Amino acid sequence: MPECVSGDFKPLSISEMAARVATDIPEGWYVNLGIGIPMLVSERLSSQREVVFQCENGILGMGPSPAPDAIDPWLINAAKQHVTLRVGGSFCHHADSFAMIRGGHLDLSVLGAFEVAENGDIANWATLEKDTPLGVGGAMDLATGAKRVWVVMEHTTKDGRPRLVRRCTYPLTALGTVKRIYTNLAVLDVAPQGFVVTEMIPGMTVESLQARTEAKLFSAL
Amino acid sequence: MPECVSGDFKPLSISEMAARVATDIPEGWYVNLGIGIPMLVSERLSSQREVVFQCENGILGMGPSPAPDAIDPWLINAAKQHVTLRVGGSFCHHADSFAMIRGGHLDLSVLGAFEVAENGDIANWATLEKDTPLGVGGAMDLATGAKRVWVVMEHTTKDGRPRLVRRCTYPLTALGTVKRIYTNLAVLDVAPQGFVVTEMIPGMTVESLQARTEAKLFSAL
Amino acid sequence: MINKFVNSVAEAMADVRDGAVVLVGGFGEVGQPRALIDGLIEHGARELILVHNNAGVGQFGLARLLELGRIRKVICSFPRSSGSVVFQQLYKEGKIELELVPQGTLAERIRAAGAGVTAFYTPTAAGTKLGEGKETRQFNGKLCVLEHALYGDIALVEAWCADRWGNLTYKETGRNFNPIMATAAKLTVVQTHHTMQLGALDPESIITPGIFVDRIVHIPNGNAPSSWST
Amino acid sequence: MINKFVNSVAEAMADVRDGAVVLVGGFGEVGQPRALIDGLIEHGARELILVHNNAGVGQFGLARLLELGRIRKVICSFPRSSGSVVFQQLYKEGKIELELVPQGTLAERIRAAGAGVTAFYTPTAAGTKLGEGKETRQFNGKLCVLEHALYGDIALVEAWCADRWGNLTYKETGRNFNPIMATAAKLTVVQTHHTMQLGALDPESIITPGIFVDRIVHIPNGNAPSSWST
Numbered sequence: 001m002p003e004c005v006s007g008d009f010k011p012l013s014i015s016e017m018a019a020r021v022a023t024d025i026p027e028g029w030y031v032n033l034g035i036g037i038p039m040l041v042s043e044r045l046s047s048q049r050e051v052v053f054q055c056e057n058g059i060l061g062m063g064p065s066p067a068p069d070a071i072d073p074w075l076i077n078a079a080k081q082h083v084t085l086r087v088g089g090s091f092c093h094h095a096d097s098f099a100m101i102r103g104g105h106l107d108l109s110v111l112g113a114f115e116v117a118e119n120g121d122i123a124n125w126a127t128l129e130k131d132t133p134l135g136v137g138g139a140m141d142l143a144t145g146a147k148r149v150w151v152v153m154e155h156t157t158k159d160g161r162p163r164l165v166r167r168c169t170y171p172l173t174a175l176g177t178v179k180r181i182y183t184n185l186a187v188l189d190v191a192p193q194g195f196v197v198t199e200m201i202p203g204m205t206v207e208s209l210q211a212r213t214e215a216k217l218f219s220a221l
Numbered sequence: 222m223p224e225c226v227s228g229d230f231k232p233l234s235i236s237e238m239a240a241r242v243a244t245d246i247p248e249g250w251y252v253n254l255g256i257g258i259p260m261l262v263s264e265r266l267s268s269q270r271e272v273v274f275q276c277e278n279g280i281l282g283m284g285p286s287p288a289p290d291a292i293d294p295w296l297i298n299a300a301k302q303h304v305t306l307r308v309g310g311s312f313c314h315h316a317d318s319f320a321m322i323r324g325g326h327l328d329l330s331v332l333g334a335f336e337v338a339e340n341g342d343i344a345n346w347a348t349l350e351k352d353t354p355l356g357v358g359g360a361m362d363l364a365t366g367a368k369r370v371w372v373v374m375e376h377t378t379k380d381g382r383p384r385l386v387r388r389c390t391y392p393l394t395a396l397g398t399v400k401r402i403y404t405n406l407a408v409l410d411v412a413p414q415g416f417v418v419t420e421m422i423p424g425m426t427v428e429s430l431q432a433r434t435e436a437k438l439f440s441a442l
Numbered sequence: 443m444i445n446k447f448v449n450s451v452a453e454a455m456a457d458v459r460d461g462a463v464v465l466v467g468g469f470g471e472v473g474q475p476r477a478l479i480d481g482l483i484e485h486g487a488r489e490l491i492l493v494h495n496n497a498g499v500g501q502f503g504l505a506r507l508l509e510l511g512r513i514r515k516v517i518c519s520f521p522r523s524s525g526s527v528v529f530q531q532l533y534k535e536g537k538i539e540l541e542l543v544p545q546g547t548l549a550e551r552i553r554a555a556g557a558g559v560t561a562f563y564t565p566t567a568a569g570t571k572l573g574e575g576k577e578t579r580q581f582n583g584k585l586c587v588l589e590h591a592l593y594g595d596i597a598l599v600e601a602w603c604a605d606r607w608g609n610l611t612y613k614e615t616g617r618n619f620n621p622i623m624a625t626a627a628k629l630t631v632v633q634t635h636h637t638m639q640l641g642a643l644d645p646e647s648i649i650t651p652g653i654f655v656d657r658i659v660h661i662p663n664g665n666a667p668s669s670w671s672t
Numbered sequence: 673m674i675n676k677f678v679n680s681v682a683e684a685m686a687d688v689r690d691g692a693v694v695l696v697g698g699f700g701e702v703g704q705p706r707a708l709i710d711g712l713i714e715h716g717a718r719e720l721i722l723v724h725n726n727a728g729v730g731q732f733g734l735a736r737l738l739e740l741g742r743i744r745k746v747i748c749s750f751p752r753s754s755g756s757v758v759f760q761q762l763y764k765e766g767k768i769e770l771e772l773v774p775q776g777t778l779a780e781r782i783r784a785a786g787a788g789v790t791a792f793y794t795p796t797a798a799g800t801k802l803g804e805g806k807e808t809r810q811f812n813g814k815l816c817v818l819e820h821a822l823y824g825d826i827a828l829v830e831a832w833c834a835d836r837w838g839n840l841t842y843k844e845t846g847r848n849f850n851p852i853m854a855t856a857a858k859l860t861v862v863q864t865h866h867t868m869q870l871g872a873l874d875p876e877s878i879i880t881p882g883i884f885v886d887r888i889v890h891i892p893n894g895n896a897p898s899s900w901s902t
Contacts, residue, residue, distance in 0.1 A: 030653045050443055050444045052652070052653065056775060056776075057700075057702075057845050058845050060651045060652070061607075072844070074844040074845060075845055076699075076700055076702055076845050080700040080753075087641035088605065088607045088641055088652070089645055090609060090645045090652075091645055091847055092651065092847065093847045093848065093850070094699070094847075094848050094849045095557075095779045097779075098558075098776030098780065099557035099558065100653055101558075102557060102558025102559075102776050102795075102796060103555075103557045104558065126801070132752070132760070132764075133752060133760060133770055133772075134751075134752070134772055135752035135772070136773075136775070137750040138774065140776075140796045141775060141796050144798075145558050145796065171800065171801045172799060172800045174796075174800070175799045248674065251883045273674075273837070273883070275883070276615075277545060278618050279469075279615050279617050279618055280615060281881045281882070281883055282837075282875075294472070295472055295614040295615060295616050296614045296615055297469075297615050301470040306614070308870055308871035309835065309837045311876075311882075314612075314618065314620070314649070315545075315549040315617075315622060316787075318549075319545065319549045319788075320786055320787035320855060321881075321883055323546050323564065323565075323566060323787060323788025324785075324786045326855070326883050353530070354497070354521045354522060354540055354542075355542055356519070356520040356522035356523075356542070357519055357542055357544050357545070357572060358545050359544065359546060361546075361566045361572065362544050365568075366546070366565070393569065393570045393571070395569075396570075546788075550789065554792070558776075558794055558796070559794050560793045560794065560811035560816050561792065561811060562784070562789045562791065562792035563790045563792070565790070581790035581791060581820075586790050586791075590811075614875075645844075646841065646843075647876060
């Protein structure tokens with residue numbers, strides 16, 4: 001992971017971003033972690049703290065990765081990685097699993113994204129490439145159905161284009177559902193007026209963050 | 222059960238009507254029996270013959286009534302009578318149970334009725350009394366969802382009014398779904414042209430049956 | 443540590459508001475959360491909308507709640523059960539509202555509320571008195587009516603066994619409406635006959651996973667259906 | 673005596689017609705009825721519509737069926753899996769039709785087909801590209817799209833254990849789409865790892881009751897997901 005250390009601040013690594021998200025998840029929440037950085041969140045939570053992870057392929061109570069010699073081939077997560085079941089976990093079929101998601105029973109869905117707009121719109125499923133068949137998976141269900149949607153993503157693209165935008169340019173996943181964004185530079189809430197900065201990494205300033213953000217930033221600091 | 226023996230024929234008792242229905246149910250069918258005469262059908266089927274009875278309150282594979290000293294208070298049928306579970310039976314919740322019924326998975330629903338019309342309409346849930354709250358239970362689901370609906374009922378009301386009619390006068394349960402009717406006098410199919418008599422009790426004639434039937438009868442005899 | 447057990451029925455039934463839509467599990471006496479219903483009587487909430495397959499029998503439980511005038515409206519499939527005298531009297535006197543729903547549609551509407559389905563089309567009741575006033579539409583030549591999800595403010599559920607996460611199993615036909623009602627309310631309150639250590643329930647056989655449950659009261663061997671009829 | 677076991681995959685796969693809508697269980701490799709898919713390859717039916725969460729991986733199983741040009745259209749949520757090369761090539765060449773459906777909507781449409789729900793409204797995809805061309809409607813201020821039941825001609829299911837009535841259990845995340853697909857097709861064909869005497873499965877823990885099953889082939893310990901990746 002290349003870290004663009006620029007002068008006076010050091011962006012969070014993806015692992016640190018996941019850890020930052022983890023600190024905000026209270027015990028007792030039911031949480032689905034999207035593919036990518038979100039999935040790292042579970043590793044950053046102490047198993048002492050009872051947060052119940054849901055996988056859309058029919059697990060409530062996903063545990064950590066198994067030891068290499070203890071892989072159960074029948075037990076995979078939504079990214080098709082081998083996982084374990086936590087004590088107290090259970091299995092269900094796909095319609096029951098998505099009933100949890102779509103019926104508003106998840107306290108939190110953590111998603112990656114290409115873009116988030118200041119009105120809470122999220123784009124995370126389709127690029128604008130031609131010729132490639134699109135894949136949506138459970139992204140729209142997760143972005144639409146959960147009680148809260150948090151996004152964790154790099155603040156800008158690799159070539160420096162802002163991901164926090166006025167209006168999404170990529171195809172939308174869901175409209176107006178994102179409540180909070182964790183980037184490698186800051187934590188922002190989506191409020192009626194737009195993005196509100198609630199936290200920044202050491203050395204970051206609102207001006208510097210604004211320079212990396214298309215949408216207007218409000219500060220709660 | 223008063224049997225109105227009139228001259229040259231002897232109407233079937235309700236128990237005989239149930240037995241008559243039972244002979245037409247092939248092994249392997251999944252069957253729901255409505256409250257009243259239909260429920261007697263299960264008693265008239267040998268348990269050697271594997272017909273699987275469904276109860277809308279969540280049983281697939283209902284067995285016979287328990288011995289008085291072997292009642293399981295948790296095991297009741299849709300009429301709230303104590304029953305047993307047959308070997309191979311299973312339990313499910315109400316939405317899954319009605320998925321079986323409404324999703325077209327039952328081979329047969331046997332229902333009682335006030336009236337059946339020559340177009341297959343059935344009226345079996347509401348009388349025209351005032352002041353009494355109506356109760357529908359699972360009647361509409363069963364009359365609408367099963368692959369086949371058979372009705373078993375007395376050919377006329379106690380005061381001699383025909384129950385096989387041109388058009389139902391009582392509120393409808395479902396439209397055009399009845400395929401066959403077993404009465405205490407005859408067996409009739411509902412065909413495109415109307416009621417077709419396929420069987421009569423000894424001593425009954427088509428003319429005599431017609432006299433007890435409002436709709437026009439066709440004979441397949 | 444997640445622990446959804448509470449110490450008393452009163453604690454479990456806290457926060458019920460006047461006018462609440464109350465989903466009550468059970469079919470006949472089986473699977474009915476009698477202790478929670480008694481708790482609702484104690485609690486005092488009024489103007490309730492009751493969603494249950496029937497409309498109370500005798501003069502206890504739901505019938506008592508009706509008799510006390512605490513229920514404004516009943517949504518059910520079969521209010522005519524023998525012994526449903528309190529409801530019938532209130533109904534004749536015009537003192538209660540009744541929404542009669544086919545049993546399968548009732549179950550599906552409750553499931554829909556829990557599953558993020560806001561409304562659905564189904565053939566049951568199309569062309570009948572119970573379909574009157576509803577939107578209809580043909581699908582593959584089949585006339586269907588539009589039915590709406592039925593959301594609860596609180597669900598009262600009876601389980602056979604529960605653990606501290608709220609994972610539940612049921613006993614035989616005691617399952618009935620309980621699992622779907624548990625998914626359809628803002629607050630799901632459970633009374634359970636038995637409790638188990640976390641992990642003791644088979645993960646393949648948990649019928650209601652804990653995500654749908656908020657509070658559990660242990661009523662040991664309480665209210666077996668057999669004890670009711672007497 | 674009811675006995676849904678058949679002796680061979682060929683017998684199980686008889687009667688598949690050209691143009692059939694084929695529902696195939698499995699999520700990733702887990703719970704995928706590989707022997708039945710191979711049977712479908714053997715069978716020879718063409719112009720199939722495949723309903724499955726993905727669009728085949730590598731060059732075996734579903735990918736092989738695609739490669740043979742036997743599938744006219746794929747209805748799935750995620751055809752982009754790494755290794756989904758056959759589908760991607762066909763798609764680029766315009767040789768295959770794709771209906772992309774959000775995974776939860778896919779599951780719900782399949783369940784609806786099995787449950788007598790002809791269509792339903794749900795918020796997922798409203799206002800997005802995947803909602804385009806669909807009827808929309810507001811319920812309680814929430815924009816919803818109208819989605820239609822997805823019926824199968826045949827469902828291919830992988831179970832963990834089966835009895836002769838067709839009662840089924842599944843193993844862990846092998847459950848996935850299998851139980852709902854079993855309810856949604858005219859003909860449901862099962863391959864099972866294990867068999868049990870009738871009555872040996874716990875009546876409280878049967879996930880697919882026999883009413884939804886037509887034929888079962890016993891593939892002893894066949895196709896464990898672990899054997900695939902190699």
